[in-house]
Amino acid sequence: MTKKNKAKELFVLFLAFFKTGFFTVGGGYAMIPIIQRVIVEEKKWLNETEMIDCLAVCQALPGAVAVNAATFIGNKRNGIAGAAVATAGMLMPSILCITAVVLLLGALGENTYISGAFTAIKASACGLIAVTVFGMAKKVLKNPFHWTVALLVFVAIGIFEIMAVIPIILGGTAGIIYTAVKRKRAEAGDHQ
């Protein structure tokens, strides 16, 4: 690859994550529909399963999920340079918007237009995330084991509000045991 092409590719990577970061309002999960649209559907840098794997890894590691996802996808596309550029792209909207808000407005204060917009964006994000997770579920949940894990996690998080990293570790462990048992049974079946 020529130097010019490489620079252009990195710039495209930066812009994609800048766009994703800019339209992530109200926390990391709001990023998921945007990243799904921009990175999976438009750019086709990951397929749907790779996207879910990326989210699983990023959730299990320390740090903001959205930023981790940028590092992950950037590294997958263009190595360490790609990771650096994508991460910077994801951080830039935070830096620009916070600086602008603080310098221009002092603080958001009790502005009813802003809080109204924010409530609407969060309600809308619920719909966007629901549609995205429905599409992912159709892809991922293929047998009773998958359904059981997903439901248990949903109940555990939704009702007991435990930290996300715990179900990821437990779910991963359950997956290792499940595949090991399944393999054993298949082997035992072969011998009969």
Added chain:
Amino acid sequence: MKFLHLIMVFFFIGAFSFGGGIAMLPLIFQMVQEYHMLSPEKFSDLIAVSQAVPGAVAPNAATYTGLEYAGIPGGILAAFSIALPSFIIVLLVMKFMGRYRESRIVQGLFEGMRPTVIGLISAAVIFIAGTSIYRLAPFSVDLIPLGIFIITLILSGKFKINPIIIIVVMGTAGAFLCG
């Protein structure tokens, strides 16, 4: 000295806070208070501002703190410092994963982690709805946000409209309808 403080504090937060976004805020609060980086009144703005402004919540909170504590360079420095630990960790984990991708353990791990992610994201919908559409104790539903939720489901699910367009339109409508 202030810059060094910022780098150390936010590097620490980035390395030891799990769960992302809103789950990171308690540790951010603790550290910011311990090092007296924000005055009490700025401190209460921290949550509101970091959630209401575009961008991931943790870097938003970092930028806000850094900016108030040490000016514009402080904001930039804090944002990059909070991202640095996970940057290194993600690269290391990907290297490891690449090497052991075919192993039974890693494949089993993802077999369990994929449905876990589905459960996590579904729960997040309920959680975000609880801060915008409905309220517990006493239970009530706000009709306008509920309408926005349902219209979004139709626009995104049925008509595949770009989520960015939906967010811009709904945010604008909400400024006048939900205020």
